[in-house]
Structure formats: structure tokens, C-alpha cells
Amino acid sequence: MEMLRADNITMQFGGLTAVKDFNLVLNKGEIVALIGPNGAGKTTAFNMITGVYKPTKGKIYFKGKDITYLAPHRITKLGIARTFQNIRLFKDLSVLDNVLIANHLHIKSNLFEAVTRFPRYRIEEKEMIKKSLNLLEMVGLTNVENEKSSSLPYGMQRRLEIARALATNPEVLLLDEPAAGMNPKETEDLTKFIKQIRDDFDLTIFMIEHHMQVVMGISKRIYVLDYGVTIAHGNPNEIQNNQRVIEAYLGVENNA
Numbered sequence: 087m088e089m090l091r092a093d094n095i096t097m098q099f100g101g102l103t104a105v106k107d108f109n110l111v112l113n114k115g116e117i118v119a120l121i122g123p124n125g126a127g128k129t130t131a132f133n134m135i136t137g138v139y140k141p142t143k144g145k146i147y148f149k150g151k152d153i154t155y156l157a158p159h160r161i162t163k164l165g166i167a168r169t170f171q172n173i174r175l176f177k178d179l180s181v182l183d184n185v186l187i188a189n190h191l192h193i194k195s196n197l198f199e200a201v202t203r204f205p206r207y208r209i210e211e212k213e214m215i216k217k218s219l220n221l222l223e224m225v226g227l228t229n230v231e232n233e234k235s236s237s238l239p240y241g242m243q244r245r246l247e248i249a250r251a252l253a254t255n256p257e258v259l260l261l262d263e264p265a266a267g268m269n270p271k272e273t274e275d276l277t278k279f280i281k282q283i284r285d286d287f288d289l290t291i292f293m294i295e296h297h298m299q300v301v302m303g304i305s306k307r308i309y310v311l312d313y314g315v316t317i318a319h320g321n322p323n324e325i326q327n328n329q330r331v332i333e334a335y336l337g338v339e340n341n342a
């Protein structure tokens with residue numbers, strides 16, 4: 087089943103074309119990667135899919151529904167969640183509160199009921215806490231729910247960020263460089279973790295990642311962007327042996 091489709095999406099910033107005619111298909115249950123040198127347009131592609139940027143051209147469909155011009159919160163509510171390149175947790179809040187905040191998207195009580203702690207709100211709140219604790223357990227963050235989120239080791243903060251995204255009940259999860267800043271052990275654990283959440287939460291995952299071990303290890307297919315243009319698309323083996331891809335990466339190294 088097709089979960090997400092982008093048809094020729096293009097994003098121009100003034101005279102700069104950050105992404106040009108990008109075509110994407112994500113099928114249910116797939117883990118698909120988006121790679122490319124710095125500034126290739128990967129985050130811009132994510133920002134278009136999640137409604138942060140409105141494409142200059144092209145259309146985006148979630149389960150057949152046109153979401154191109156929807157606001158980010160509407161897109162999240164439909165079932166697309168994301169994490170960010172730089173961890174964006176509420177640093178001074180507890181681990182549990184960070185997840186609870188994301189849960190509020192699905193709360194049915196209105197503001198009056200919340201402020202007055204109306205019975206319906208109290209019941210919903212209890213359910214949310216239970217659901218959040220369960221979620222934390224599923225991502226391996228047990229017994230740290232009352233810790234300040236900033237006190238967690240880096241790898242755990244990344245898991246918390248993913249838990250927060252999962253709290254919005256997504257069907258499609260976009261991960262922006264989940265292995266950034268991780269040590270080799272954390273990176274290895276992350277690879278298993280991504281597969282595990284795909285299975286446990288019945289997800290389709292689209293991930294930007296520079297860490298080739300992670301990308302090649304878990305991706306079914308890979309899209310490669312360079313200067314906003316898709317220079318290759320294929321399975322890990324095809325991408326590893328693709329001459330244009332090799333040149334794009336070597337070019338970056340030579341310029342460094």
C-alpha cells in the first residue's frame with residue numbers, strides 16, 4: 087500500500103532551487119533513506135512533506151489525500167511525525183512531560199475542561215500518562231520518566247525525541263539524522279531500534295542519514311540528492327555501486 091507520494095516537488099528560495107522535481111514513493115512498512123552531501127536539499131524535502139514549507143511546484147499525497155498545502159499540525163494529526171536534526175526536547179521538563187506534551191494533540195477535552203480539571207479531562211490525563219509510560223517502556227526508557235530530559239545521555243535523548251514523535255500516533259515517521267553525534271555503540275543500537283519501532287508501531291520510515299552503516303544496514307531503498315536533484319534511486323547495493331553517487335561524495339571530500 088502506498089503511504090506517501092511526492093510528485094515533482096520543487097522548492098525555490100529566491101534564485102536558489104533547493105530541491106528540483108523530487109519524486110518519492112513510500113510503501114507501507116518500508117524503511118527508506120534520503121542521502122546526499124551537505125546542502126543537497128534533504129531537510130528542505132522533509133520540510134515540504136511536513137508542511138513547514140509549501141512547495142513552489144508539485145504535489146504531496148498521504149494515503150492518496152492531497153496534503154500539499156496543509157498546515158504542519160494538520161499533517162501531524164493525519165499521521166506523519168518527524169524528528170529534527172538538532173535534538174529539540176524541552177530541556178528543563180521531565181522525560182514524561184516531554185512525551186505528554188505530544189499526546190495533547192489527540193486530547194478531546196476543550197481548554198475550559200482542562201483548566202478546571204473537569205472529570206473528562208482528568209480521565210483523559212490519566213490515560214495519557216499510562217500511554218506515555220507504556221511508550222517510554224517500549225523505546226527502552228524505563229525508570230527515567232522523572233529525570234530532566236537534558237540529564238539523559240545523548241543516545242537516550244534521541245530515543246526520547248522519537249518517543250515524542252510516536253506519541254502523536256504516526257503511520258509515517260520521518261527521522262532527520264537520527265545517528266548524528268552518536269558513538270559507534272549507540273549507532274549500532276539505533277539501527278536495531280529503528281527496525282524494532284517499525285515493527286512494533288507498524289510504521290513506514292523515511293530517514294535522512296549520513297551514517298552509511300546505518301543507511302546500508304536497514305534501508306530497503308535509497309534516494310540520493312545532489313544540489314537539489316535526484317541523482318540516483320535504488321537498493322543499497324545499487325547505490326553503493328552507482329558512479330554518480332560515488333562522484334558526488336568524492337567531490338565533497340575533495341572540496342573539504
Ligand SMILES: Nc1ncnc2c1ncn2[C@@H]1O[C@H](COP(=O)(O)OP(=O)(O)OP(=O)(O)O)[C@@H](O)[C@H]1O
Nearest residue numbers: 099102104122123124125126127128129130131171
Ligand atoms: N529557508 C531557507 N531560505 C533560503 N535558503 C534555504 C532555506 N532552507 C534551506 N536553504 C538552502 O537550500 C539548500 C538545501 O538546504 P538543506 O538544508 O535542505 O540541505 P541538506 O541536504 O538538508 O543539508 P545538511 O546535510 O547540511 O543538513 C542550501 O543551499 C540551503 O542554504
